[in-house]
Structures are given as structure tokens and as C-alpha cells.
Amino acid sequence: MAYAATTTPAKNRDPRDRGGEAQPLLMVKGLLKYFPVLGGVLNRKVASVQAVDDVSFDVAKGETLGVVGESGCGKSTTARLLMRLIEPDAGSVIFDGEGVGEQHGLSVRDMRRSMQMVFQDSYASLNPRLTIEETIAFGPKVHGVSGKEARDRARALLGKVGLDPNLFVRRYPHELSGGQRQRINIARALALEPRLVIFDEAVSALDKSVEAQVLNLLNDLKRDMSLTYIFISHDLNVVRYISDRVLVMYLGKVVETGTVEAIYGNPRHPYTRALLSSMPSMDPGKRTTAPALTGDPPNPINPPSGCRFRTRCAFAEGVCATVEPRLEIVADAERHAAACHMEIAGSGHTKAIPQLAPQLSGAVA
């Protein structure tokens, strides 16, 4: 279980830790963002894209939460909402016991000191007119570190991400390869000594041999700097490799969450099962003969009623169109929960267990 696994002896406790070991580093409740679609003669709002719809999850201290899903499922929007690069419409984010952007809570500026993000496009996220040293030192300077100290910190970080400071400090982003640029982005994210780093498809654009180098680096940094990661990727192999827990998203909703072993070993939601069986097998003798899913994900502007996956689901029944399934715990020990009527006792679905003792079924907070 994630909480128990990450418990650290008292002597190693992070001085920045405020909430104690049992307090999740990040608690997200009811996060919601609808983007307006403008149109018509007066450019009024005619519809809304339900990008992130009532998403809740926790990230324990020291764990890596993997987020998977197809394009348009809201995983990147979730990351941007957490960083407040986009203002959420509703929902609360609690960082180590303190509400972000709330009165008597943590200001957005302070939150960004503790939480940093690495993006997919390593080139677009670097300023082409700043040298590598200026790039990494920029954040600390903004947050009040002296120029000299910020530059020293930049050099030390370059060493940490495996680049020789003497060779790289004076270079510009266009002089570097994709893998080197992504290392710079990681160094920049670490320059403020954050506790949580969000990686939004950070290794997806890299070649396989370079991707492996960066994944090793991420594991080393996590151990050395006692970091917590949120790792967003569409690559299920990479997520399985790096994560402790996984969140599966579909059309702005969390459909399943649990430990890596639970999600990959015993997936309960039909979408998770389809996603996993769409992974190429690496064995030419065991080729996929029929695709697990037909069609594309529906448009998030007018998502299907009830369960959003029902239009592509082989098990869809009447109840799926009318009632939206809650995220229900299926195995408590693994914090494994799925939002599917087949897993909810007494939901009315023919494959669901007719009725269960009420104290065993409860929604995930």
C-alpha cells in the first residue's frame, strides 16, 4: 500500500514537511474545468468542452503517480490546473495540508516554489535567447536568490542531470540535442528545490535509447532529492516502469485508479482493459488480430450521458446511459477503485453483484 511503503524514519524527515507522514503531499478534490466554445453572431458561449470534470485524487509523499489516457482525456489540463497555469472552475487543491490559493492557505506563488512542471516539447519550453545557465538560474532569481548563488545552483544542477557544467553553461538551447534539452528542463524544474514535479509527456518525444537514460535520471533524482512525481504519459510501458500508483482517465473523468500491480495485473474497468490490450506485444508470434476498441474517443464537447465510455464499451446496458457510475473501491488494500456499473453492487447492470453489505461499498474520497 502506498502510504505504508513511503513511510520514512523520523531522522530522515524533510524539514519542509508540514503535515506529517500520513498527510498526502497533494490532495485534489472535485477539480473541474469547462472551456467555453464561442460562436454565433455575438460570439457568445454556445457549448463547453468538459475537459476535466470532477477529478479527485491524492498523491502520497514520495510516491510516483502515473496518469494515463488517450489524447483529449484531460490529463494535461489536469496538470495545468494543478500548477494554476489555468484557473479551475471548481475544486480544491491541498498541498501538504494547506489549501492552494485559499485564505490562510498557500499562495499560488509559494505553491509554484514547491511544485514544478516539465513539458513535452523540450525546445518550445526553453527561451531561445537565454543561455543554459541563465535559464536555470532564472527561477531562483525571481524567488529572491542572489545572482551569484543562483548561478552556482545552476552549475550544481547541471552536474546532477548528467551534463558537464563547464561545457554547457554558455550554450543556447538550439545547440543541444533533444535529450540534453530535456535534461535542462528537468534541471530548471529542480532549481527551486520543489517537492513535487509534474512531468507532462516529458519523455514521449525522445528516442528510445535516450528515453531510458532520462528515466534512469528521474529515478536517481527522486531518490537523492526526496521528490514526489506526477508522471503523465500515453506510453503504458513507461508508466508501468516508473509509477507506484496509476490513474486512468477517459474524457475528463477518472475511470480507474490503483497500484501499478492492481491496474496492470487485474484491471477492472473495460476501458483500462482495452487500453492494456492495445499495447503492442513485442512478440511477432502473438500479434493482435482484432483491435480491442473500435472508433475514436467521442467529442468532449457533448460527452455521452451516464458512463462516458458506454459508446465504445462492449458491456454497455441501459443503466450505463442513464446513471453515471461513481468511482467505487474494488480492493481496499490496493486502493483500487473503478467507475463502472459492473463493479458497483446493486447498480442494475446484469454483470454486477446483486447487492452487497452496505458498509463495504463506499465512494473514494
Added chain:
Amino acid sequence: MTAALRQDAAPVAAPARVPLVSVEGLTVKFKGGDGSIAAVNGVDFTLERGKVLTILGESGSGKSVTLKAMMRLHPARKTTYGGKIMIGGRNILALSERELVQVRGSVVSMIFQEPMLAFDPVYTIGHQIAETVVRHEGVSRRDADKRALDLLEMVQIPSAARRLKAYPHEMSGGMRQRAMIALALSCRPDLLLADEPTTALDATVQMQVLVLLRQLQREMGMAVIFVTHDMGVAAEIADDVAVMYAGRFIEAGPVGPVIGKRLHPYTEGLLASTVHGASRGERLETIPGSPPNLAKLPSGCSFAPRCKYVEQRCRETEIPLFKPEPDHSARCLRIDR
């Protein structure tokens, strides 16, 4: 054997059937700002009808350049080709512009990674497919429209009749890729070139497109050259695999042996650094360094600077092609031992 490298300098054995594609000593050089860039440095292979050759490589290995050379799509003023590309008895590198236009689309056609950029945004999908059919086969517009509808149904686009009137931006990524496959197959080409057609797609849609491509390829008896960087995709679609590095095929053979009994240290490293399921928590094996600069390739084996088995002799001579099995070959001196 079906599609593989011929051993350098070996006499051409009289083949029972003339292969559809045969490429000999292909080189592609680009004139750039700082000298010439050797993107492809001697590629040989043959490919028969009804077979799928997958070219596997990292960015900058020359896999897409090889593919585009098969249709001579590189800018003529900046590109120097060498060697020979024979497709269905025509030497592509010796054709005039007019002959080339005839060959493109009807004998060889291509699908790309980003279908949004391959379609014209101001015409409907149906118009663009029908236009190609009229251009190459000289049929009436009405027949061409009918054919466009059949093609969209063949690539399993739902409510095809309605989709004919759709513009590219009105379709989803997977649908656009299917429409592009329909366009590429509209004149029943003998050879389909596929440049990472599933890389930009979601996992579930990628598998749909791979299964569809394999099915169409079998039904139409086409030869396919499929370029990818993803070993898993190669395992799903390939009959034969060629691993490319610094503009050369460094290993080639049937898909099973290349993945199961790889010969070249680069193929080995590529497989080891691909993240598999069970390796959580373990350190991933990596290939140190980065691919070579194509403007100044190292002498000898171009993989030598990154190779863990490197010896002095690797840097001294050009590495010939070794064939420990009749259809499985690699360029590495370790095989010689």
C-alpha cells in the same frame, strides 16, 4: 528469403521471381549550409510483392530519407542520389519528372505521420480521393466518386457516404489517417510507403490502424515499407525488419530472429532500453552517448563510439555485411569470430 540485404560483392543469384523492389547501394546526400550531409550511406535490399519490410531506427538514422528517396520526394536542387532503386522494372532515379508523376500514386504511394498536413484543407476528402483517381486512371468523375465511396468503406470509416463530404479538419486523427490510407490506395499501388503512420495516434486507435493496414495489405497483395521507431509496432506488422543506424542497414532479417536473436550491439541496446513491463525499479540499460553527426561520420563502424564491445579494428575498416544465417545479416565484426 523475401526481403533482405544482399551480401556485398556476392554474385546475384538468379531469383525464381523478380522482386518488386530492389535497391542497390542507395546513397542520399544533402547540400547544407555547412557542407554536405550524408543521410543514407549505402542501402541494399529487395522486397517481394505481398511482404512488409519495417525499417526501424531512431531520429536521424536516415529511415525517412530512405523512404522518401523511393519516390524521389527530396528537393531536387539540394539532393544528390547514388545507386539504384528499381520498382516494378523502373529505375526511379533515372525517370524524368513526367514519368515520375505517373509512377507516384499508381505504382508507389505514401502515407505520412501527420495526415492533417498531407490533405489539402480547402477540399473535401471525397473530392481529393476522386481527383487522384481521375488523374491516374482517366475515368469519369461519377465513377471516381463511386470509387472514393468504396475506398472509404474499405478502410472502415463509419457512415462513409457522409464522410465523403467532410473536410479534413472535421475528422478525428484516426479517421484522417484512415482517409489518407484510402487516398494512398485509390489507384491500387504495388508498393505502399508508410512513414510512421501510427506514431501520432492514440494507443487504441494505433492498434486499429495497424490491424487494418495488415488486412488491406494481405487482400491487395501489396508490398509495404513501414518506417517506425517503435519496436512493438514492428513486431505487430513486419515480415522483415531492417535496423538502420547512421544511414545504413546494420541488421536485417525476418522479424522473429531480429527481435529474438539479434546480432548487432545496437539492436541489442535498442531492445534493452525499450521499457518492458517487468522491469520496475530496476535500472534500465542504456546506450551511452547520442547518434553521430551525419556531416562528419566516424571512420569504420559508425556505432563504435557508443558500443560497449568496441575494439581497435572496429574503427579502422568499413564493416562488411556478415550473414550467419542465410536470411539474417548484420554489420558487426563480432559475428566474424
